[in-house]
Amino acid sequence: MSPRDSEVPYGTLDLMVLRTLESLGPLHGYGIARRIEQAARGALALNQGTIYPALLRLQQKGWIASAWGTSENNRRARFYSITRSGRKQLEDESKSWGRSVAMVNRILEDES
Amino acid sequence: MTQLRVLLWRVLEPLLRRKRERELAEEIEAHLVLLTEEHLRRGLSLEAARAAARRDFGGVEKVKEAHRDLRGLPFTDTFHQDLRFAVRLLVKDRWLTAVAAAALALGIGASNTVFTFVNAAQLRGLPVDEPERVLAVHRMDTSGRPGGVSYTELETLRAEATTLEGIAGYQRSASTVTDEGLAPEQIRSLYVAANAFRLLRVVPSLGRDFLPEDDRLGATPVVILGESVFRIRYGGDRKVLGRTIRVNGVETNVIGVMPEGFQFDYFADLWQPLAAMPGLTTDKRDAPQLRAFGRLADGAELSEARAEIEGIDGRRDRERPESYRESRLTAAPFNGTISDNPIMPALLGSVGFLLLIACANVANLLLARGTHRAREIGIRTAIGATRYRILRQLVVESALLAGLAGVAGFGLSLLGVRLFSNAVADIAKPYWIHWSMDGRVFLFFAAVCVATGILFGLAPALHLSKTNMVSLKSGAAIGARRWTRGLLTVELALTLALLAGAGLMLRSFLTLYRLDDVVDTTNMTTMALRLPGAKYPAPRDWNVFFRRLEERLAGIPPISSATTASTFPYAGAAARKLVLDGADRSPSTVSYLTVGSRYFDTLGLRLVRGRDFTDIDGTAGQEAVVNELLVAAHFPTEDAIGKRIGLTEDTTAPSWFTIVGIAPDVRQRNLAGPDPTVYVPSRTNPQPFAMLLVRGAPGTEAVIPIVREEVRALDPELPLYGIMPMDQLLSQSRWPYRVFGVMLAAFASIALALSAIGLYAVVAHSVSQRVQEIGVRMALGAEARQVSWLVTRTTALPLFASLVLGLAAALGVGKLLQSMLVQTSPTDTTTLLAIVVLLLVVSSVACWVPARRATRLDPVAALRHE
Numbered sequence: 001m002s003p004r005d006s007e008v009p010y011g012t013l014d015l016m017v018l019r020t021l022e023s024l025g026p027l028h029g030y031g032i033a034r035r036i037e038q039a040a041r042g043a044l045a046l047n048q049g050t051i052y053p054a055l056l057r058l059q060q061k062g063w064i065a066s067a068w069g070t071s072e073n074n075r076r077a078r079f080y081s082i083t084r085s086g087r088k089q090l091e092d093e094s095k096s097w098g099r100s101v102a103m104v105n106r107i108l109e110d111e112s
Numbered sequence: 113m114t115q116l117r118v119l120l121w122r123v124l125e126p127l128l129r130r131k132r133e134r135e136l137a138e139e140i141e142a143h144l145v146l147l148t149e150e151h152l153r154r155g156l157s158l159e160a161a162r163a164a165a166r167r168d169f170g171g172v173e174k175v176k177e178a179h180r181d182l183r184g185l186p187f188t189d190t191f192h193q194d195l196r197f198a199v200r201l202l203v204k205d206r207w208l209t210a211v212a213a214a215a216l217a218l219g220i221g222a223s224n225t226v227f228t229f230v231n232a233a234q235l236r237g238l239p240v241d242e243p244e245r246v247l248a249v250h251r252m253d254t255s256g257r258p259g260g261v262s263y264t265e266l267e268t269l270r271a272e273a274t275t276l277e278g279i280a281g282y283q284r285s286a287s288t289v290t291d292e293g294l295a296p297e298q299i300r301s302l303y304v305a306a307n308a309f310r311l312l313r314v315v316p317s318l319g320r321d322f323l324p325e326d327d328r329l330g331a332t333p334v335v336i337l338g339e340s341v342f343r344i345r346y347g348g349d350r351k352v353l354g355r356t357i358r359v360n361g362v363e364t365n366v367i368g369v370m371p372e373g374f375q376f377d378y379f380a381d382l383w384q385p386l387a388a389m390p391g392l393t394t395d396k397r398d399a400p401q402l403r404a405f406g407r408l409a410d411g412a413e414l415s416e417a418r419a420e421i422e423g424i425d426g427r428r429d430r431e432r433p434e435s436y437r438e439s440r441l442t443a444a445p446f447n448g449t450i451s452d453n454p455i456m457p458a459l460l461g462s463v464g465f466l467l468l469i470a471c472a473n474v475a476n477l478l479l480a481r482g483t484h485r486a487r488e489i490g491i492r493t494a495i496g497a498t499r500y501r502i503l504r505q506l507v508v509e510s511a512l513l514a515g516l517a518g519v520a521g522f523g524l525s526l527l528g529v530r531l532f533s534n535a536v537a538d539i540a541k542p543y544w545i546h547w548s549m550d551g552r553v554f555l556f557f558a559a560v561c562v563a564t565g566i567l568f569g570l571a572p573a574l575h576l577s578k579t580n581m582v583s584l585k586s587g588a589a590i591g592a593r594r595w596t597r598g599l600l601t602v603e604l605a606l607t608l609a610l611l612a613g614a615g616l617m618l619r620s621f622l623t624l625y626r627l628d629d630v631v632d633t634t635n636m637t638t639m640a641l642r643l644p645g646a647k648y649p650a651p652r653d654w655n656v657f658f659r660r661l662e663e664r665l666a667g668i669p670p671i672s673s674a675t676t677a678s679t680f681p682y683a684g685a686a687a688r689k690l691v692l693d694g695a696d697r698s699p700s701t702v703s704y705l706t707v708g709s710r711y712f713d714t715l716g717l718r719l720v721r722g723r724d725f726t727d728i729d730g731t732a733g734q735e736a737v738v739n740e741l742l743v744a745a746h747f748p749t750e751d752a753i754g755k756r757i758g759l760t761e762d763t764t765a766p767s768w769f770t771i772v773g774i775a776p777d778v779r780q781r782n783l784a785g786p787d788p789t790v791y792v793p794s795r796t797n798p799q800p801f802a803m804l805l806v807r808g809a810p811g812t813e814a815v816i817p818i819v820r821e822e823v824r825a826l827d828p829e830l831p832l833y834g835i836m837p838m839d840q841l842l843s844q845s846r847w848p849y850r851v852f853g854v855m856l857a858a859f860a861s862i863a864l865a866l867s868a869i870g871l872y873a874v875v876a877h878s879v880s881q882r883v884q885e886i887g888v889r890m891a892l893g894a895e896a897r898q899v900s901w902l903v904t905r906t907t908a909l910p911l912f913a914s915l916v917l918g919l920a921a922a923l924g925v926g927k928l929l930q931s932m933l934v935q936t937s938p939t940d941t942t943t944l945l946a947i948v949v950l951l952l953v954v955s956s957v958a959c960w961v962p963a964r965r966a967t968r969l970d971p972v973a974a975l976r977h978e
Binding site: 028029030033047048049050052053056057060061062071073075076077078 | 114117118121122135136138139140142143145146147149168169170171172174175178179182183
């Protein structure tokens with residue numbers, strides 16, 4: 001499904017995935033999904049499946065890489081890790097996100 | 113850079129699809145296992161844990177679909193999937209597929225056939241460089257009929273026109289070729305200006321082209337041969353170049369041979385310089401008897417050339433007689449002048465209609481099937497297919513169906529073109545017209561197939577792709593029914609219009625038959641003779657020759673009657689302006705024939721009043737026989753016998769005749785019926801050319817050798833040519849009505865059949881949809897009549913609406929065909945009434961059959977029907 005159908009604001013899922021991989025190192029899809037859910041502390045109704053199109057998108061852009069490995073229950077699983085250009089992207093995106101949020105906040109405060 | 117990576121990833125999809133698909137499945141599976149284990153740890157049972165895992169994950173198929181969308185190129189990735197599905201569906205519904213493809217194939221086949229003719233007759237044109245820059249120059253009279261130009265006018269245009277690279281006059285003729293050791297032969301020829309071939313950009317394949325000095329009075333006579341004459345008469349011997357042969361009795365030098373297939377302008381096989389035309393540059397300088405063409409100068413446009421020619425012509429008006437000023441010298445594309453016939457647009461229109469009917473029909477079939485497919489589409493939507501995706505699936509199905517129909521239709525059009533070329537094999541058509549397909553036809557064909565696919569696929573696709581689980585439950589059939597009714601109306605209305613066209617043509621054909629009945633053509637043979645000017649220089653010689661021939665032929669047993677004439681029924685005639693004593697009305701045009709003394713007798717034409725020509729008519733007095741139409745037009749209230757009429761050739765002073773007899777009306781110049789006609793004795797206006805009409809024992813074979821023998825006895829060097837039974841000639845003259853009438857009738861019948869199938873399908877579908885309801889109604893005591901009304905009433909409104917629309921369209925069709933109609937009004941009530949009745953009867957039967965089946969349903973079985 002297209003990202004706008006998920007209940008995660010458009011573009012932010014990519015950012016969250018990149019951030020997760022940066023701080024936790026290589027993870028499989030399940031791990032990433034769990035981590036994002038935990039971080040959101042229940043504020044996010046995420047269909048875990050939605051993570052896969054996002055992972056593919058990031059991979060196509062070269063921001064993350066994947067390799068097959070063994071999961072904690074000894075099953076074959078695909079592990080994702082952030083690449084160098086992914087880190088740079090994350091840095092840029094975080095800054096611009098911060099700026100956007102700050103700007104929106106200012107406007108909201110001024111209006112009220 | 114990032115863009116490129118993405119593209120690369122997507123482009124590789126077809127190669128890696130299997131692997132990527134497998135890995136994704138494995139990844140999702142692993143994810144689900146981990147999720148399930150987590151739920152198990154929370155103390156859920158295995159079943160519950162699995163369900164919870166699936167819930168947390170969301171739709172597996174949905175995720176996979178999104179993944180696939182990202183992976184491949186937007187269209188190709190799922191295309192072959194759509195295709196496979198579409199093939200499977202078409203095979204499954206093979207009856208529906210067959211009916212739909214057959215209907216479309218008929219439409220496509222008919223269109224392609226007709227377009228092949230139109231392309232050959234009107235679009236392809238002269239086989240020369242840039243044929244669209246070759247113009248015909250002619251004098252257009254007030255009624256829009258093109259006529260000839262004079263030598264003087266051509267000289268003026270040649271000197272003054274700057275928009276033309278050059279202009280060339282020409283005149284069709286027939287030349288007698290005689291030389292040592294070969295039989296005399298009559299060959300279709302052309303007197304042509306020396307620059308003509310250069311303007312056409314065609315060079316002789318052997319020898320040389322005409323030079324300006326060949327085209328001067330007193331120049332050494334020269335001739336260029338056609339390839340077929342060179343090959344057949346002279347055995348392809350190059351030594352004929354430079355040799356001297358006798359053309360019309362004149363020693364003439366062979367200077368060149370034209371390339372194979374070149375027969376400009378119509379089917380000439382021999383060309384002589386214009387100056388060799390008897391009397392052209394002297395006493396016939398101002399006779400408007402030449403045809404002419406020019407080529408646009410570089411950078412000049414047709415409109416400029418036309419304006420310039422009209423301007424030059426206007427300046428010369430003062431020097432000419434009054435009657436001349438009504439007409440205009442003008443130019444038109446050469447290609448358009450040959451086959452400017454309303455039948456072509458009419459045929460194109462009718463196959464367009466047919467194609468639309470076929471499309472409407474198939475759209476209806478697909479809509480009907482759509483109600484069965486609604487469940488499938490509803491499910492697809494529910495598991496995540498977008499409307500775009502559904503639409504695409506339906507488009508692929510339509511495209512496949514259109515492709516299938518295209519292949520079949522192409523086969524049909526090959527057959528159609530063959531049938532047509534056989535039907536018109538013996539008509540006289542310009543040499544460059546051959547009924548073959550070329551790139552333009554294939555392009556048209558492809559466009560038709562694509563357009564058809566879109567046309568019939570669009571309505572069902574738009575309608576069906578809106579289906580979702582909600583509309584599925586609440587009966588989306590309403591919208592489909594609206595579409596169905598609309599399509600049915602269009603279909604029936606177009607059918608009515610087509611039937612009207614065919615009906616009017618048929619009626620014209622029958623009228624023509626009746627009109628032609630006045631002449632008894634049984635065992636009648638026609639032939640032609642031309643006396644070469646070198647041997648027969650004076651009109652007296654012509655008279656003597658033909659008189660003697662008539663006398664010789666009169667007494668020989670298998671020949672019961674024979675006559676000479678300038679032309680004969682249905683074969684055209686010269687035109688003259690008619691002037692009346694003391695009348696100040698503007699002159700009208702009449703057909704003009706010079707005939708031998710036994711003309712009416714030989715043809716079996718009984719004069720209505722007055723007397724036939726006698727052997728002495730024309731020697732002293734100036735007698736004429738006119739036809740009834742002329743009498744009705746000019747002497748409606750008085751006795752025409754004894755009245756005087758004058759005839760002029762536009763520029764000449766009228767010669768006066770006294771009417772001695774009135775003949776029945778016979779078609780001459782006008783295909784679509786008789787014109788006012790004047791007959792005068794040959795003696796009055798002798799010509800070196802005559803048609804010979806001979807009636808004899810059954811079979812032409814018996815008569816021809818006798819006539820040949822008699823001609824040879826008079827002059828062994830004279831060839832007899834144009835030998836043809838009159839019956840055949842007559843049927844040739846009617847060929848447009850026969851061939852196009854049959855074509856229109858065939859198209860109309862197909863349309864009617866398609867409409868009947870369409871109606872049948874709609875009613876039958878309505879029955880199958882409402883079996884249960886019908887069962888209930890019948891169980892509650894509904895009568896058969898009520899039940900049939902229940903299922904047929906969907907068709908009542910479209911039928912009524914289509915009668916109104918169709919009759920309006922029929923009037924348009926009649927207007928278009930008007931100039932082809934023979935004494936038939938384009939709003940002919942009988943025809944229109946007949947076709948309305950026909951349509952109603954066929955429609956009723958098509959509705960009645962499935963409706964009757966509904967009334968015979970067993971109520972108990974119907975109630976249980978699911």
